[in-house]
Amino acid sequence: xxxxxxxxxxxxVTALIAACxxxxxxxxxxxxxxxxxxxxxxxxxxxxxRIIGWVSGHRPPxxxxxxxxxxxxxxxxxxxxxxxxxMIKALLARPEQAGVTHLITTVTDDNAASWALFHGLARDWKxxxxxxxxxxxxVHFAGAHDTEYQARIGPLNI
Numbered sequence: 226x227x228x229x230x231x232x233x234x235x236x237x238v239t240a241l242i243a244a245c246x247x248x249x250x251x252x253x254x255x256x257x258x259x260x261x262x263x264x265x266x267x268x269x270x271x272x273x274x275r276i277i278g279w280v281s282g283h284r285p286p287x288x289x290x291x292x293x294x295x296x297x298x299x300x301x302x303x304x305x306x307x308x309x310x311x312m313i314k315a316l317l318a319r320p321e322q323a324g325v326t327h328l329i330t331t332v333t334d335d336n337a338a339s340w341a342l343f344h345g346l347a348r349d350w351k352x353x354x355x356x357x358x359x360x361x362x363x364v365h366f367a368g369a370h371d372t373e374y375q376a377r378i379g380p381l382n383i
Contacts, residue, residue, distance in 0.1 A: 229269075238256045241279055247335075248296055265319065284325070326379050
């Protein structure tokens with residue numbers, strides 16, 4: 226079952242992200258803000274009362290026709306079933322996402338699962354995926370994090 230997150234989901238979301246390397250761990254407070262202030266742009270997947278999937282995102286003020294996927298986390302028991310893609314599609318089908326023409330995200334070069342997810346979505350939507358370096362290892366992360374590449378899919382055919 227998919228639904229909007231609520232504040233009480235914060236600890237479970239934090240634990241799920243921690244169990245899904247190589248995802249960057251946000252603070253518990255950040256996850257609470259996402260579950261409340263950004264609930265319309267986030268989604269959880271539940272199975273038997275447990276959160277097994279999480280997608281966070283937002284519509285950037287500088288690109289109101291874009292939807293930025295911040296994090297995608299799926300518990301081991303939910304992997305390999307297309308859950309992440311279904312969550313993103315359900316999220317984009319919400320009224321709050323009306324007018325979105327492009328999906329954007331950032332992914333490190335070595336995150337094969339995320340690249341497969343976003344290439345699969347682009348294929349499903351019959352939309353091109355453009356890739357470009359957005360936040361570079363040395364310039365933006367002082368060598369402490371791999372370069373984040375922006376994937377931009379669109380225009381969307383959804």
